[in-house]
Amino acid sequence: MIKYIAQRVLALLITLFIILTIAFLVIRLMPGSIYDSNEMLSADMVKILEDKYHLNDPLLVQYRYFLEDILLHWDWGTSVAVQPRVPVWEVLASKIPITLQLNFVSLLISLPIGILAGIFAAIYQNTKVDYTISFFVVVFISVPSFIFATVLQYFLAYKLGWFPIIYNATATGAAKYLSMILPITALSFSPIARVTRYLRGELIENLSSEYMLLARTKGLTRLQATVRHSMRNSFVPLANIIIPMFTNILTGSLVVEQIFSVAGVGGLLVESINSSDHTLTIAILIFYSMISLLTILIVDLSYGIIDPRVRIGGGSNG
C-alpha cells in the first residue's frame, strides 16, 4: 500500500512538472510583452526593463531562471499588471476561498442527489420514475451551466426577486449565503446528472449480475442483496467520474462566476490573460492543475482502499 501511495505521489509530481513546463512555454510564446499596455515608456526603456528581467534571453535560459526561482527559493514571482508587485500566491489566495466554496458545495450537494436519483432510476428501471429522471439527466448534461445560470438569474432573481441578482461579497450571514444559492445551483445541474446517469447504469448492471443472484439464492432478502451487493459494488467505480465532474465544475465556474459577478479565481484568470500578467496566469494554471491532480490522487488512493483487486493485486492478478 505504501509503495502504491509513493508511486501515485511520484506520478503526480512528474505530471505537475510537465504541466508547469507546458504552461511556461505556451505563455511565453504568446505574442506581446508585459509592457505593451504601458504607453508612457520609450523603446529604450522597454529594452532596459526587458533585459533586466532576462526577457530577451533564449527561452531555455529563461526557463532555467524560472525553475531555479521556484525550486530553490519557492519564488513564483509577483503580479505585474493585475496587482503590481504583490506575490502571485497572495493575489490568488484572496480569490480562492469564494471559488472553492462555490465549487465544493456544488460537488457535495451533487453527489447525494445524483446517487439517490440514480438508485431510484435503476430500481424502477423502465417505469415512469426512470423515464422522468432520465429525461432530466439528458437536459442537465446537454445544457451548459452558464445557460442555467442566466435562466435562474432572470426568473428567480430578476422576475421573482427571491434571490439577489449578483453575488454579494460584502454581506454577511444569511444574506451572503442567499446570494450563493443561484451560482451553486447553476453549477450543480450537470454533476447531478452525471452521477445519476453513471450510477443508474452501474446499478442496473449489478442488479442483474450473477453474484446478485447468488446473494439471493443463498438466502438474503431482495433488500439485503441489493444494498450489500449491488449498491456497494456500484459505488466503487463512482470514484472514477468524480474527477471529470470536478473539472467540469471548475471550468463551468469560470463563466458562472462572471455572470454572478463573483470575484473569484475565474475572473482573475481572464483578467491576467488579458493584461499579459504571465506570472499570475501560470500560478492560476498551476493552482487548477494541482486541484485536479490532488482529486485524482485522492480518488486513486480511495479506489485502492475500496477495491481489493487494486489494493492487493497490485496489477499482477487483475
Added chain:
Amino acid sequence: MSEKILQVKDLTVSFSSYAGQVHAVRDISFDLCRGETLAIVGESGSGKSVTTKAILGILPGNGTIEGGEILYNGMDLAKCSDKEFESVRGKKISLVFQDPLSALNPIMKIGKQIMEALVLSKAATKGEAKERALELMRRVGIPQPEIRFNQYPFQFSGGMRQRIVIAIALACNPEILICDEPTTALDVTIQAQILELINEIKERNNLSIIFITHDLGVVANVADRVAVMYAGKIVEFGRSEEIFYDPKNPYTWALLSSMPDLDTKEQLFSIPGTPPNMLHPPAGDAFHERNQYALKIDTREAPPFFKVSDTHYAATWLLDPRAPKVEPPRVLRERIERMKRRAAEHAGQ
C-alpha cells in the same frame, strides 16, 4: 421409491419480450426423492435454468409462472410470496451456479460471503458463523482456510471458486441442492474433482440433488435418475441405466450419439439443425424438424408419455402400438454395447 421431497407438476413458465411471449418451460412435471440425484439434461435453451429459477423464485422480472405447482414441504413455491420464500431459499433449497467466476462478489471477502446468510438470518452469531465457514471451507477442500477466509475471489482459481460457491450453498444446511451446470466452465480434470466433491457432500449431508447439465457424459457418474428436456418439455425420464442402455426417444438417441467417446475415433455426431425458437414452439413434437425418425403425426400432435417400465417413460409416437418398429441408430447400439461391457468389467473387478 422413497419419500418425494420436491414435486413439480405441470410447470409452465414464459417470458414477455419485445418480440412476444417466450414459452421457455411448457408443462413439465417431475419429482425428486429424498437422497437421490436427478439429472436434467438437454441442449442449450431447453429451459433447464428457467426451471431452476422458478423453483428458487428468482425468475427475472419479465418471467412469470403461468401455471403448475412446485410442492415442497406442504408449500406451493409457485404461488408463495417473497416473504414466505425467504424461509426456503438458501435455507432449504440452494443453488450452485454454472459460472463460478461471476457468481462471487468480486469485492467482498470469501469468508464474509460464506457467513453472510447465516449472520443476516440470525441463525448464528458472528463467531459461530465464522467457525462454520471455516469448517465448510475445509470440507469442500480449500487448503489453509484461515488464510483463504480473508481473501478475495480474484485470488482463487476457477475450481477453487466453484468449491467456495458450493460451500456458500451449503452454509445454511439445505435439504436440496440444485447444481446448474456446475462444471461447464471448468476444465476436465477440475470437473472430475468437483463432481466427486458433490457426490461426497451428498452422502455426508444426506442431500437431494437436481443436477442440470447438457453433457450426458457427466450424468453417468452422478445421477440416479435422468430427465431429458427438449424445447421446454421433458421428453423422456427414467433410471440412469434405463436412459443410457435402453433409450426410447429419438432425441435421447441423438444426445447419446453426440456424446464424445474417448475409446473410438469415430466422427462425433452432432444433432442437425438448431433448437426451435421458443417464441413460436413448433406444433406437435417439437423435435420433429430435426428428427429423421419423425412420423406424420409428430407434425400435428404432441406425443403423450408412453410407459416403458414402472420408472421409465418416454414421450414419442414411436412407442405407440400402431407405429412402425424402429431401432436406435447402429452407432448408438454399438456404443451402448460397449458401455454395458465396460460397466460389467468394472463390476467384475
